[in-house]
Amino acid sequence: MCGIVGYVGKRNSQEVLIEGLKKLEYRGYDSAGIAVFTEGGLQIRKSKGRLAILESQLQQAPLSGGIGIGHTRWATHGKPSDINSHPHTDNSQKFSVVHNGIIENYIALKEELQAQGHVFVSETDTEVISHLIASLYDGDIVKAVQQAVKRMKGAFALGVLTEYEPEKLVAVRLQSPLIIGVGEGENFIGSDIPAILEYTRNVYILNDGEMALLTKDGVELMTIEGNFISRETFHVDWDITTAEKAGFDHFMLKEIHEQPKAYRDTMSSRIDESGRKVILNEVKMTPEQIRGIRNIHIVACGTAYHAGLVGKTVIEHLARIPVETDVASEYRYRSPIITPETLVIVVSQSGETADTLAALREARRCGARVLAITNVVGSSVAREADDVIFTWAGPEIAVASTKAYTSQLIAFYLLGLYLAQTLETQEEAYIAELIAAMQQLPGKVEALLAQAETVKQVAEQVAKHDNLFFIGRGLDYAIALEGSLKLKEISYIHSEAYAAGELKHGTLALIEEGIPVIALATQPDLFEKTVSNIKEVTARGAYVIGLHTEGDNELAKTVDQTFAIPETLPLLMPALSIIPLQLLSYYASLARGNDVDKPRNLAKSVTVE
Incomplete structure (x- = not known):
């Protein structure tokens, strides 16, 4: 293409x-x-x-x-x-x-x-x-x-x-x-x-x-x-x-709107005609080799690392294999325990990220099998890995990654399901249910994009502040980290993301009257605990914007403003909940008069350690 x-x-x-x-x-x-x-x-x-x-x-x-x-x-x-x-x-x-x-x-x-x-x-x-x-x-x-x-x-x-x-x-x-x-x-x-x-x-x-x-x-x-x-x-x-830019004001906005297509393309040809099974022909591991995996390391940088955090939960939930996540620049220097039974998954949009390449080479030196998730055929990561899952997101021009990141999420879902099929760790009916829900994601993303004007209004208020917090639990915390990174890299607003349960261990000292807090509450099994954490910041004067699942009427009783995410299975929610946060970052940057596509001090592909 x-x-x-x-x-x-x-x-x-x-x-x-x-x-x-x-x-x-x-x-x-x-x-x-x-x-x-x-x-x-x-x-x-x-x-x-x-x-x-x-x-x-x-x-x-x-x-x-x-x-x-x-x-x-x-x-x-x-x-x-x-x-x-x-x-x-x-x-x-x-x-x-x-x-x-x-x-x-x-x-x-x-x-x-x-x-x-x-x-x-x-x-x-x-x-x-x-x-x-x-x-x-x-x-x-x-x-x-x-x-x-x-x-x-x-x-x-x-x-x-x-x-x-x-x-x-x-x-x-x-x-x-x-x-x-x-x-x-x-x-x-x-x-x-x-x-x-x-x-x-x-x-x-x-x-x-x-x-x-x-x-x-x-x-x-x-x-x-x-x-x-x-x-x-x-x-x-x-x-x-x-x-x-196809009529869009910036490449970033164009790429945000290209995500439904990126989802479809990345899933394309990887789901069989029955819609009940994942096919990953590019993964050459035999069933015996997959059954021999004792642990998995996911290694990446920046946004790709945040995709890896979702990948960890997905793989552990579906395949029941222990997973560690590492920032690539730290991986080699902590003397990780790598054995031939370790599968190392490296994630890089460009396939040329220097720290990730170094981690890949160290893993192979130690005898591990390496699987790469990347967007670029022929890149160094793709050439040097044993197996590759390509994210067919197409070229991404804006420095701040959007469609490449969400395509990485789709790749992790596909991989998790593929491992679960081989290891027989999940019922066939549940796998089929997940696959069916995945195929509905592009349409749900389109529904979220149709609400861009609502997000823009929130962003214009957020842009008036110099500090902001994101909170969430479980998968919501992983998305909070990525939402926070997007906001600070293009709007230059100081933003931090925390596991909501950690607030009382020090961070509450930073909550002051009127400070915005973006609270994600999309995971049903953690909803009540997240609401309790939200009450901790509202009691101290924070202005809370809550993201919740459509059909939930409880969060509005606790927060100042809400935004609803279309319903899907909780495991798949990150592929939807990140969309309004990408739009929030874009419109906040625009409101501050920044160069959205080329934020200061940053490069698209980081090829130095």
Whole structure:
């Protein structure tokens, strides 16, 4: 996945494609490529690395033609490499495809095509699409694409060319964004508006289940079933910076709103069709090796460490294996007890976090098996770990992590369930109940995001203070820690999170009249004790904002203001309760006039110890 550009018209398509891909570089990528119809037929240039490498190749051997597709890739299936880069073709080199998203059933399709004699050269799911379309082609590229799409499961946006119909460009959208740019004697596709904004401001925004046929003379919109659609173009009046952010004011806000998709993508292909079992093909441990695990260490930094705190509770609850959590920068220096029966789980959004890498290497030196949770295919952590669970959150631009963190939570839920299945520590019915509830999480996140204006009002009041506290118990405490970190890293408000039961052991001395306290009370088995702790701070003049589960009417009797979280199983509540806290941090930072996406003194990827 990452950036798609396509062009058909009177210009030299190579130039349009490269300029469009440059406009999408902000999305992050690990390789780039283009396919262009030339007098000699379909020609492809692609390479691992930055777009400048591809440009250099094209300067040496330019491609000339009026129709083409281009792509910048953020690896999901297969490491970053020249071969795995897009565009992909079939064996005849007559069909070419660029693709964002994930094809969940690509293995089954690949095996079927191999049985027919197709030979694959890459590790990607995308290459399967080009072979599938080729196998179905009977002279009509639109029909072949429609037939192929009906056989594919997952989320995707496609740009498709065939040498047999060199004047046509086909585009498809299912969940992954895709837009169509309409010009005079030329038309465009793009995964985001910046790719085509230099050439036209008139666009069609494809909806899920829609596709388009583009020629230089026009655009035909239709459903995947082939029903034609009539629609007015949308005129873009944003500036280029706003367009890169898809209309959001900041990348952080955009990424907060991308979390429903990140949840779906991270779960995608990891839950079987029955909805009762987790499949983690990337975890190569045998059942015997899993049964041999005596203890687990979760090691990470910052936000990833907070995900690990949730992971500890999830794994202990589901798999009944003792789990320790460690800050990576401290792990090596406390002489941890690591044996071959220890599973070390390292968590890193970038996969390049120096302290986490050092901890990984120490664990392997001591003979432990290492499982990584990371967002970046081909990163150092991914390469050096024994097993990897990738969080398919997509590129995250804002320094303050949001969707990468919540995708890590989803990865821990999947891992906990997978271990429980293997060890038979939970009833099948309970596992199925958890999986069903997980699949409902994206919709519940969308419901929370719809209440952003309510959170904004609270944040504007919070922003007037210089000190603030978060409290919670159990999983609520883990989320309090992450909520507090988010607030201080972008709003610069001094914020501390405490296990609510610890207040009376010293922290109450800091509670004074009017100080805001964010109290999380979403765990039923700890609710009454949390209310008692809240009363301790209200008795000393604190202004308490309580987060509770929908249907609870008790917390409002104790606090000054409440915010309701949609109901889910208590174990899954962190995946929801963090959303309003992310929004709180964003709007508080905005109210203080800070640079939300680039907070002072911080970097996105910390590659020094």
